[in-house]
Amino acid sequence: MAKSLRSKWRRKCRAVKRERYGAKELERLKKTLGMNEDGTQDVEMTEISKIATVVDAKTIKENTKSKEGTEADGTEKMEVEGGRIYNKKTMLDQYGNYPVWMSKRKVAKHKKGRAKSQKAHTKSNKRLTRRQKKAVKQK
Numbered sequence: 424m425a426k427s428l429r430s431k432w433r434r435k436c437r438a439v440k441r442e443r444y445g446a447k448e449l450e451r452l453k454k455t456l457g458m459n460e461d462g463t464q465d466v467e468m469t470e471i472s473k474i475a476t477v478v479d480a481k482t483i484k485e486n487t488k489s490k491e492g493t494e495a496d497g498t499e500k501m502e503v504e505g506g507r508i509y510n511k512k513t514m515l516d517q518y519g520n521y522p523v524w525m526s527k528r529k530v531a532k533h534k535k536g537r538a539k540s541q542k543a544h545t546k547s548n549k550r551l552t553r554r555q556k557k558a559v560k561q562k
Contacts, residue, residue, distance in 0.1 A: 513537065 507516040514521055514533060521530045551559070 507518075507520075507522075509516050509522060514525070516522070521533070525533075
């Protein structure tokens with residue numbers, strides 16, 4: 424569909440822009456990395472260790488488990504009385520209420536979905552038909 428002269432001209436202009444901006448971006452990237460035009464580094468990156476430290480996820484998890492109840496700066500967490508504990512699956516707290524930030528529409532939608540899933544897993548309480556009773560007796 425895009426075969427008109429106008430679209431061809433725009434495509435051509437975009438290609439020119441892409442080349443120009445690509446060169447500028449590459450220069451900027453080299454400058455931030457501290458590289459010369461020939462590709463060698465003229466600035467050592469030892470100062471970056473002063474700015475940021477790289478830590479993997481495992482060590483962070485281990486530190487949080489070992490510090491249970493204390494924050495990163497050494498202060499202890501404040502115990503909140505009456506804090507609500509929410510179930511992730513049902514979204515209900517220990518009193519059977521939904522979170523205050525949840526809108527009424529979302530609560531209704533969530534209840535409807537929970538009802539469907541409960542219905543699928545529960546056994547029906549209907550009476551057995553004669554045919555079903557015969558099948559149970561024969562087993």
